[in-house]
Amino acid sequence: MMERLDIDQIALRLASLVPPGLADAQKDLRANFRDVLAQGLRRLELVTREEFEVQSQLLARTRARVEELERRVAELEAIAAARGS
Template identity: 85%
Template sequence: MTGRQDIDQIAQRLVSLVPPGLADAHKDLRANFRDILAQGMRHLELVTREEFDVQTQVLARTRARVEELEKRVAELEAGVSPSGT
């Protein structure tokens, strides 16, 4: 997800496009641009890099566990002899 610093930079760029005659409004515009950009990013339902990395680790552990269990089931199935009753 775009970080707070990135949003601030984009807001500053937008403010720099405002005509110099509206210099008094720059602070308010920057805050408004920042809020609008942050709100827009939240609506995209993005995750932070940290959240993504945590879920990647969880997935890796889950895959390893599934592989272990599949191997164990295969060994157990191989050890069971079919009954011919």
């Protein structure tokens, strides 16, 4: 998930876009932007790159195992069919 520092930096950049005449509101807006961004990101249920890589590797191993099992089942079915004839 995004680091708290990243969220703070985005909130600061958004607050800096507020016109200078509203400088007093910038502090409040920055806090509100930060809260809204953090809440929105939590709802997305994002995973870290590391978690993604681990799951990708697990999926690749699972696919390889399934393919091996399908090959073995086909062999056993062929043997069973040959014995049956």
